[in-house]
Amino acid sequence: MSKERIQISEDLYDIMPSDYQDLVKNATYGKEDRGWKDIGTSKELIEQHSLCAGCPESMAFRYILASLPNPEDTVMVGSTGCTSLVFPMVAVHNIHSLFGNQNAIASGLKRALSVRFPGRVKDVVVLAGDGATVDIGLDMTLQAWFRQEKFTTICFDNELYANTGGQESGLMQKGFVAKMAPVGKLFDKVRLPEIARESGCHYVVNCTVSKPSLVEKVIRNAVHIAREIGPTYLQLYTPCILEIGKNSMEGLQEMRDSEKPNERFAYKEYISEPAKQLLAELAAKDKERKAAAKQLAGQASA
Amino acid sequence: MADIHSVIGTKNKKGQTYTDTWKLMNEAPRTPSFFTGSEVIKEALRRASCDVMIAYPITPQSEAAALIGELFAEGYIGDYFRGESEFAVMSQCAGAAFGGARVFTTTAGPGTMRAMENFPMWSGARLPIQMIVTCRGINSPLSIQPDTLEIAYLLNTGMLVWHAETAQDFFDWILKGYMVSEEPDVHLPLALCCDGFFVTHTKDVVNLTPADMCLPPYDPYRSPVPCMDMECPPVRMMRDPFVMKSNYISYATHASWQQEIWAAVERSRKHSIHWLNGLIDTENTDAEIIIVASGTAVSQGREAIRLLEDEGVRCGLVKVKTLRPWPEEEIREATKNAKHIFVPEFNVTGWLAKEIKATIPNPERVHAGPRVCGGMTMPPEIIVSEIKTALGMKTFSLAGRGS
Numbered sequence: 205m206s207k208e209r210i211q212i213s214e215d216l217y218d219i220m221p222s223d224y225q226d227l228v229k230n231a232t233y234g235k236e237d238r239g240w241k242d243i244g245t246s247k248e249l250i251e252q253h254s255l256c257a258g259c260p261e262s263m264a265f266r267y268i269l270a271s272l273p274n275p276e277d278t279v280m281v282g283s284t285g286c287t288s289l290v291f292p293m294v295a296v297h298n299i300h301s302l303f304g305n306q307n308a309i310a311s312g313l314k315r316a317l318s319v320r321f322p323g324r325v326k327d328v329v330v331l332a333g334d335g336a337t338v339d340i341g342l343d344m345t346l347q348a349w350f351r352q353e354k355f356t357t358i359c360f361d362n363e364l365y366a367n368t369g370g371q372e373s374g375l376m377q378k379g380f381v382a383k384m385a386p387v388g389k390l391f392d393k394v395r396l397p398e399i400a401r402e403s404g405c406h407y408v409v410n411c412t413v414s415k416p417s418l419v420e421k422v423i424r425n426a427v428h429i430a431r432e433i434g435p436t437y438l439q440l441y442t443p444c445i446l447e448i449g450k451n452s453m454e455g456l457q458e459m460r461d462s463e464k465p466n467e468r469f470a471y472k473e474y475i476s477e478p479a480k481q482l483l484a485e486l487a488a489k490d491k492e493r494k495a496a497a498k499q500l501a502g503q504a505s506a
Numbered sequence: 507m508a509d510i511h512s513v514i515g516t517k518n519k520k521g522q523t524y525t526d527t528w529k530l531m532n533e534a535p536r537t538p539s540f541f542t543g544s545e546v547i548k549e550a551l552r553r554a555s556c557d558v559m560i561a562y563p564i565t566p567q568s569e570a571a572a573l574i575g576e577l578f579a580e581g582y583i584g585d586y587f588r589g590e591s592e593f594a595v596m597s598q599c600a601g602a603a604f605g606g607a608r609v610f611t612t613t614a615g616p617g618t619m620r621a622m623e624n625f626p627m628w629s630g631a632r633l634p635i636q637m638i639v640t641c642r643g644i645n646s647p648l649s650i651q652p653d654t655l656e657i658a659y660l661l662n663t664g665m666l667v668w669h670a671e672t673a674q675d676f677f678d679w680i681l682k683g684y685m686v687s688e689e690p691d692v693h694l695p696l697a698l699c700c701d702g703f704f705v706t707h708t709k710d711v712v713n714l715t716p717a718d719m720c721l722p723p724y725d726p727y728r729s730p731v732p733c734m735d736m737e738c739p740p741v742r743m744m745r746d747p748f749v750m751k752s753n754y755i756s757y758a759t760h761a762s763w764q765q766e767i768w769a770a771v772e773r774s775r776k777h778s779i780h781w782l783n784g785l786i787d788t789e790n791t792d793a794e795i796i797i798v799a800s801g802t803a804v805s806q807g808r809e810a811i812r813l814l815e816d817e818g819v820r821c822g823l824v825k826v827k828t829l830r831p832w833p834e835e836e837i838r839e840a841t842k843n844a845k846h847i848f849v850p851e852f853n854v855t856g857w858l859a860k861e862i863k864a865t866i867p868n869p870e871r872v873h874a875g876p877r878v879c880g881g882m883t884m885p886p887e888i889i890v891s892e893i894k895t896a897l898g899m900k901t902f903s904l905a906g907r908g909s
Binding site: 276297302309315316317347 | 557558560584585587589591593594595597598599600601602603604605606607609623624631732734735736737738739
């Protein structure tokens with residue numbers, strides 16, 4: 205796994221867009237320990253985006269794309285919403301088709317890639333908003349989990365329909381006054397992380413994206429477990445600062461406030477037994493790799 | 507990149523020989539077999555080198571969808587599963603096609619309607635999925651009976667739409683359909699329709715190609731848009747660019763994309779003519795009376811023509827095979843001598859008659875009927891009666907009309 209498939213023919217090099225030349229030269233494809241710390245130091249897989257200034261979703265996008273363990277063989281599936289404004293600028297193959305069908309698309313895609321590339325790793329990662337995941341697409345979200353489809357589902361939970369202008373969603377908090385909830389939302393925030401666990405997900409995390417190192421860890425875990433064992437689900441709080449009346453510099457504080465103990469985004473995780481075993485094996489291998497690298501470095505300096 | 511021609515003559519894991527499709531369809535020996543339409547769909551799929559089939563139960567396609575599951579169990583299909591609804595199934599088919607698979611599915615009636623949002627997306631994304639539509643009623647109160655109204659809704663999706671008359675058409679067109687759909691200058695989904703029950707649940711003699719010969723595999727790298735498998739360089743642009751920018755460039759992009767879909771439908775014309783031996787079949791088009799029909803209405807029309815012959819009335823026939831691409835020139839030419847054009851249909855609105863009226867000069871020649879719907883059969887006698895009434899000839903009174 206490397207940059208072998210994105211090399212540019214020498215004869216065409218000078219006419220390729222500069223950002224593509226930069227991708228081939230400097231992207232972290234093939235780097236085993238790629239992660240959030242590469243942001244800003246090498247070519248990123250996301251270019252400019254058209255989200256609002258200070259939108260936590262844009263941070264989440266950068267952390268996730270920097271943390272994918274295998275971007276050179278990862279296909280992403282999106283849905284309609286703010287995320288669909290970002291995906292055109294992402295340098296991994298990504299599919300937008302309809303609103304809410306992302307887990308159905310991913311099911312067909314993952315199976316096609318398994319038929320076409322037996323014995324090779326092809327990761328599929330779904331990234332969609334809470335309206336797509338929990339409201340219009342809930343059926344397909346759950347059914348993919350029931351069938352034990354081997355891909356990761358990431359929900360950017362901003363607790364409302366942001367792209368259409370701030371309407372009530374199933375993941376909105378009870379009592380919140382929004383468009384289409386003129387007297388306040390009348391029912392509780394849907395408990396999708398618990399539903400995910402009961403529906404067969406092997407790894408479920410509910411958190412904010414305030415800490416890039418945490419995002420990196422949960423993304424790597426989720427993708428590895430989905431690849432080897434079965435469905436995984438991440439629910440990440442990416443507040444819509446525009447619709448909750450915050451300023452562009454207040455997104456981070458909003459996330460920090462919401463992840464305090466007993467708040468709705470206090471860190472919660474569920475890991476199935478086979479997934480725990482896999483993570484232990486991966487951690488052991490990682491330790492071995494680091495020790496070997498250290499030894500090699502020691503030999504070189506000696 | 508794979509070259510599909512390089513596999514011709516080699517064997518797949520089931521021991522079938524990848525065979526040039528033209529030779530397979532036109533030169534390979536045929537064995538007459540007595541099968542239901544559903545079994546014929548299975549036999550066509552056995553020879554189709556299909557990567558992914560996704561199933562969902564709805565009458566009258568359930569049997570075919572389940573039989574293809576048996577093929578999967580035998581190892582003829584790459585992957586197969588039951589989806590959760592037709593909307594989901596058509597999205598799953600899209601996902602598999604985005605990933606470079608040759609994809610097959612079957613649906614009917616209310617299922618077609620439930621899945622409808624997917625179809626313009628399929629053609630917009632240039633996914634050459636093949637979908638069998640075994641038409642049935644979509645009305646309320648609930649009906650499972652034959653009725654072709656759902657085809658009318660498919661005509662403007664940008665899909666290719668073909669209407670099979672017999673199980674033999676079905677067998678041949680499933681295999682030929684992939685050849686047209688997968689052409690780089692077409693690369694569009696195909697809705698291959700038939701009249702439910704009449705074709706799916708009746709037995710007929712069908713001439714099958716040898717079971718040990720199959721189609722060459724689909725090559726996703728001949729697609730006019732990138733296959734989403736990260737095997738070719740990713741570009742920073744998705745397939746539906748300029749999502750929701752409100753500016754002229756955005757509108758122009760969307761407009762030209764839509765025009766390109768319909769240009770691709772037009773470009774399928776030459777391939778369809780090549781594989782189907784014309785978009786229409788004709789008999790005696792020098793007659794003053796002509797029946798134009800598609801699906802099983804063609805068979806009923808043919809029988810009506812025989813009855814009319816006995817009474818000395820000469821009548822020609824046009825069998826419309828492809829609805830998209832629409833055989834505009836062909837129908838105009840075939841009906842140029844006709845003083846009366848009858849369009850028997852199995853639906854209440856008469857969508858085929860409307861298409862024909864919009865195509866030919868002097869459309870008052872078109873008699874939009876007889877039409878039956880809701881599962882009613884169409885005895886040839888009512889076509890005869892319609893024609894004789896229009897000609898001012900004495901006709902028998904039909905039972906049940908109370909006269």
